[in-house]
Amino acid sequence: MVHPLFPGSFDPPTLGHLDLCRRGLRLFGRLTVAVAENAGKHPLFTLQERLDLLERCLGGLEGLSITSFRGLVVDHARAHGHDILLRGLRDTQDFEYEYRMALTNRELAPEIETLFLMPSLEYTFTSSSLMKEILACGGDVSAFLPPEVLEVLRDRNDRT
Ligand code: ADP
Secondary structure, three states, X not given: OOOXXXXXXXXXXXXXXXXXXXXXXXHHOOEEEEEEOOOOOOOXXXXXXXXXXXXXXXXXXXXXXXXXXXXXXXXXXXXXXXXEEEEEOOOHHHHHHHHHHHHHHHHHOOOOEEEEEOOOHHHOOOOHHHHHHHHHOOOOOOOOOOHHHHHHHHHHHHHO
């Protein structure tokens, strides 16, 4: 039985991520979302916040679990019996990066396959990094982020 892992930074989780989770879950009946401890140079949310947000957004879905990892994703996948890495493909820029990552991960762990899913067309241009740029300029991100994430961002704004 396949046991897919969907790794990423999820800083913040977007509607595109949720779309991909639902598609993965529909295909496989179960899915583990793995949040990378390191979310790059300018994280918007801490690891615990990103885990909490994903739990709020996806907690009710049967077959879905949420965890975190540090270091190589293939080491985490191996240690927890995952045979598939699920990743999203939005455009050719994703393709170039993801293709290299997938082949590198296969070199490191030949028994683990990377599978790609495309999101719904409306989320093709949604990325966490773009969300951070819009937020930094005070823009409206409500079309791209789950209500649970928007609520936390609003609370944060009210406190500052
Ligand atoms: P990473 O730092 O690992 O790229 P991200 O959270 O940015 O972490 O992305 C995790 C995965 O989710 C990647 O495979 C990425 O292509 C995919 N992804 C991100 N946004 C979307 C989206 N809008 N539609 C489909 N896949 C997406």
